[in-house]
Amino acid sequence: MKVLLLFIACILFTSGLNAQKTSVTVVIDPGHGGTDPGFLSENTKLLQEKELNLLIAKKVGSYIEENLQHVKVVYTRTDDSFPSLEDRVNKANTIQADYFISIHCNANDQKKVHGTESHVHSLESKKSVSLAKEVEKEFSTRAGRKSRGVKDSDDREHSLQVLKFTSMTSVLVECGFLTNEKEANYLNTTHGQEIIASAVYRAFRNTIVQEFTSIAFVKPEATVSKPKKEGAEEPKKSPTEKYAIQIMSSKEPINTSAESFKKIGLPVSRTKLTTTAAYKYFYTVGSYTSRESAKADLKTVQSNGFKDAYVVKIE
16 A cells, blocks of 8 residues: 555656756757767768767757747757767766657668667666557558667667666657668658658657647747847848748648648649658649748648648758
8 A cells, every 4th residue: 555655656757847847848869979880881072970860859849949949948969069978868868858769770781670679778668668669660650761779778778878867858869771772862851851840749749649648749830930130130041941831741642732731722733752662652732942931831831731731841
């Protein structure tokens, strides 16, 4: 009976803390960096792992900041520097972050091996396992990647410092194998990076919405633009940059004039990817010269039945 009462008390105490919170903090950790390049491909035309980790990590953070409120995003690095593993852990613990997400790419001696993995320190870390499972769920369903599941120290036969010593919900995400030619090529495209990043973002969003029910994380549909200061110059844009709003992907082609698309009120374009993934078709609306102009239509698209739509850069 005492054990049961103690268990109930712990639940009530934790629930009380969650109810008092008005925001959460997530530390996003792009693996490697600086003098530590991570995996180096034999193909010199492909990016180093440290570069891919940073690109994907920044996209995850960008999606969070664009679509969620009451979430503070902190990076362990934003450039080609190398914070030590101890520095990364200390940064997350010092600011008392709620979540820690480390972004990596994988490698294997067997070049046929491919797919994503999400790592936790221990399967007894229930919140970390829950987030890791959500990431792999998004990878295997919406992103159309092969999920290799959730791994812990027993699976790896060694500990990962950034997972063992961080005092919050912590996950290390392996976005794919750079030793697999097709997967490496996919991860080296802007589209592939955005698909991976959006899956991690959705998993994070789903997790915090479920855990902190008293906080309205999803931004209201109506947005107020800041007035432009008189005489202020428009930021210069590269003439080659183009953006669109991706609304969904599918295994089989869907007619772009389908009834479900009509309520968007914008023409829908379908693109077929050259990939081994199950989801070969993706659908976009609009053509914009800046991310800001695309975001102006994003809320309308989301409110018309495509809540997971997001802005993508067209190569």
